[in-house]
Amino acid sequence: MSHAKQAEIFNKNEAKVNWHDKALWYVREKRDNSAHNVKGWEHLRDSASGIKAHVLSNLDEYLIQFEQNALQNGIKVHWASDAEEHNTIIHEILKDHKAEKVVKSKSMLTEECHLNPYLEEKGIEVIDTDLGERIVQLAKEPPSHIVLPAIHKTKEEVDVLFQEHLGTKASQGDPEYLTNAARKHLRGKFLNADVAITGVNFAVADTGGFVVCTNEGNADMGAHLAKVHIACMGIEKIIPKEGHLGIFLRLLARSATGQPITTYSSHFNKPTEGKEIHIVIVDNGRTEQLSREDFRASLHCIRCGACMNTCPIYRRSGGHSYDATIPGPIGSILSPGKDLKKHSSLPFASTLCGSCSNVCPVKINIHEQLYKWRQIIVKEQPQPVVKKSILKMTGTVFSKPGLYSFIGKSARFALKYAPKSLIYSKLNAWGKARDLPEVKNENFDDWYKKRSKNNG
Amino acid sequence: MGREAILKSIKNNKPDLLSIPEIDVTQFTEEVNLIEVFKNNVNLVGGNIKEVDPQDIDVEIKKMYPNAEKIVSVADECSLGTVQISGKTDPHELNSIDLAIIKGSLGVAENGAVWISENEIVVRALPFITNDLVIVLPKDQLYLHLLHAYEIIGKRERRFGLFLSGPSKTADIEQCLVIGAQGAISLTVILI
Numbered sequence: 001m002s003h004a005k006q007a008e009i010f011n012k013n014e015a016k017v018n019w020h021d022k023a024l025w026y027v028r029e030k031r032d033n034s035a036h037n038v039k040g041w042e043h044l045r046d047s048a049s050g051i052k053a054h055v056l057s058n059l060d061e062y063l064i065q066f067e068q069n070a071l072q073n074g075i076k077v078h079w080a081s082d083a084e085e086h087n088t089i090i091h092e093i094l095k096d097h098k099a100e101k102v103v104k105s106k107s108m109l110t111e112e113c114h115l116n117p118y119l120e121e122k123g124i125e126v127i128d129t130d131l132g133e134r135i136v137q138l139a140k141e142p143p144s145h146i147v148l149p150a151i152h153k154t155k156e157e158v159d160v161l162f163q164e165h166l167g168t169k170a171s172q173g174d175p176e177y178l179t180n181a182a183r184k185h186l187r188g189k190f191l192n193a194d195v196a197i198t199g200v201n202f203a204v205a206d207t208g209g210f211v212v213c214t215n216e217g218n219a220d221m222g223a224h225l226a227k228v229h230i231a232c233m234g235i236e237k238i239i240p241k242e243g244h245l246g247i248f249l250r251l252l253a254r255s256a257t258g259q260p261i262t263t264y265s266s267h268f269n270k271p272t273e274g275k276e277i278h279i280v281i282v283d284n285g286r287t288e289q290l291s292r293e294d295f296r297a298s299l300h301c302i303r304c305g306a307c308m309n310t311c312p313i314y315r316r317s318g319g320h321s322y323d324a325t326i327p328g329p330i331g332s333i334l335s336p337g338k339d340l341k342k343h344s345s346l347p348f349a350s351t352l353c354g355s356c357s358n359v360c361p362v363k364i365n366i367h368e369q370l371y372k373w374r375q376i377i378v379k380e381q382p383q384p385v386v387k388k389s390i391l392k393m394t395g396t397v398f399s400k401p402g403l404y405s406f407i408g409k410s411a412r413f414a415l416k417y418a419p420k421s422l423i424y425s426k427l428n429a430w431g432k433a434r435d436l437p438e439v440k441n442e443n444f445d446d447w448y449k450k451r452s453k454n455n456g
Numbered sequence: 457m458g459r460e461a462i463l464k465s466i467k468n469n470k471p472d473l474l475s476i477p478e479i480d481v482t483q484f485t486e487e488v489n490l491i492e493v494f495k496n497n498v499n500l501v502g503g504n505i506k507e508v509d510p511q512d513i514d515v516e517i518k519k520m521y522p523n524a525e526k527i528v529s530v531a532d533e534c535s536l537g538t539v540q541i542s543g544k545t546d547p548h549e550l551n552s553i554d555l556a557i558i559k560g561s562l563g564v565a566e567n568g569a570v571w572i573s574e575n576e577i578v579v580r581a582l583p584f585i586t587n588d589l590v591i592v593l594p595k596d597q598l599y600l601h602l603l604h605a606y607e608i609i610g611k612r613e614r615r616f617g618l619f620l621s622g623p624s625k626t627a628d629i630e631q632c633l634v635i636g637a638q639g640a641i642s643l644t645v646i647l648i
Binding site: 023026038040043044047050053054056058059060078081132135149150153158173175178180182183187191207216217218220221225242245246249250257262263264265267268269270272281283287293296 | 458463465466469470474477479486497500548566568581602605614616618621623624626628629632639
């Protein structure tokens with residue numbers, strides 16, 4: 001289903017859409033306030049963007065350096081070309097430890113690899129421990145935002161969900177009560193887990209360590225209690241030096257939620273005695289994206305979600321309408337690289353206003369890449385007949401001034417006198433939720449000619 | 457296998473080497489009162505902060521957490537500990553801890569974060585699993601921003617460490633901020 005069709009479903013509940021729109025804009029405003037408080041913010045963004053571009057140009061060397069240092073520190077390193085290899089590697093580690101219970105903290109990569117259903121099929125319990133992720137897991141839905149996974153759910157919906165699964169009492173959606181119930185429920189899961197799986201925010205080449213950021217503390221609760229910690233990372237998570245974290249951690253949380261830093265920024269370098277840390281380094285289409293000069297910079301992304309919060313389309317269509325692991329503007333430039341046919345409507349889910357590029361902490365030219373994907377898609381994918389014919393006709397009309405003037409006059413006449421049922425027919429998508437403008441008697445051409453005459 | 461295939465694919469697909477940018481740290485320099493900025497930011501992220509005379513630490517903590525019974529103290533300045541831990545302690549046993557008092561190495565003014573290394577917490581799970589957390593931090597160990605902080609901690613022995621800023625929190629239910637998600641439900645920084 002195309003993005004527009006999915007968005008239509010989300011838009012059936014107008015009150016919810018309005019709330020979603022405002023809630024995300026509020027997060028965007030918090031980002032602004034926070035960013036404006038930092039002296040040298042633009043220098044931070046420039047530096048982060050430059051470091052990421054440099055890393056991509058030397059990525060193989062940095063990965064080798066990272067692996068060497070991690071191995072020296074007693075961390076086990078695995079490499080996976082695709083999702084299947086990633087899932088198999090993790091399952092093998094679990095089997096080695098006879099693990100049946102896994103707690104997981106947020107990792108978009110494991111979402112991308114569909115790790116949960118894979119492990120569940122093998123009889124392993126996988127519990128998502130970020131509150132938002134636990135909510136969508138109980139609802140059997142994918143996250144709709146990479147930082148705020150349950151932003152599409154009302155508190156009343158969470159209330160009903162928790163009554164069913166956690167045995168809570170009806171509370172009309174009291175966030176404090178519900179969060180506390182989840183805390184108790186998850187505490188039990190942490191204490192009984194055999195293995196903890198986390199994502200990786202940054203992997204540091206010159207130390208072989210990695211950093212995981214959370215606000216809830218769920219990654220740490222999992223990793224420090226379980227015997228085995230598996231951290232999964234895409235190849236693009238590498239940064240050259242530990243000191244560069246000083247750049248990226250200053251940008252990440254401010255761009256994401258407006259916080260000056262996440263509550264916990266945990267630096268893992270060596271396992272505790274008697275325990276294991278594994279790192280799985282995953283390609284899954286990233287090296288292919290690296291080969292595309294126009295789209296390479298999409299690999300700079302540090303997953304802050306700022307482009308989603310600011311996007312007028314995302315805010316009013318919801319994350320699920322993108323039908324992709326990463327929704328929103330950044331997802332719309334990453335997903336077509338994975339499956340052009342499936343995701344061909346995503347680069348059109350944008351006004352090209354450029355707000356995404358303006359807030360991006362690593363300065364990805366998102367809106368320009370959206371435009372470039374459109375060029376490719378129009379060439380490679382069959383376009384709807386209506387769109388094709390209209391564009392062809394428009395081309396002809398624009399090339400003939402006489403015809404243009406005639407069509408303009410006819411359109412104004414029709415808008416004024418034609419019956420509403422005709423004007424707002426199915427062909428006019430613009431008229432679905434909007435009134436067309438009131439028709440003035442004079443057009444720009446007439447007005448301009450008259451003005452020149454009067455002034456001349 | 458994955459490794460060789462991935463490295464080969466990167467080699468074939470990567471652009472020509474780009475230089476690494478120079479970071480001009482002077483662009484981030486500000487003349488501010490470090491203690492004031494740090495205090496404001498600890499409050500902003502949901503923590504409490506107090507300047508305390510070292511000999512009054514026990515009294516102050518008792519005042520703030522009068523009901524805490526199972527207390528782990530790994531800060532030399534505090535003698536309120538009722539539960540002893542060592543590197544061999546099973547972290548699962550710490551689930552019933554009411555209060556942990558630990559030492560922080562340095563504070564970051566711009567974000568209210570405190571750097572805590574494994575040496576200072578003995579058991580990695582301690583600052584997360586405890587119900588309430590107190591960090592004792594010398595006030596002459598405050599730095600303006602993270603870049604500066606990384607210069608200082610760059611010399612450490614690397615095992616495990618973290619920047620901790622405020623108590624555990626979430627806004628995953630309709631964007632309503634709730635303090636106390638999966639980690640400690642309160643944080644107090646005691647500046648000495």
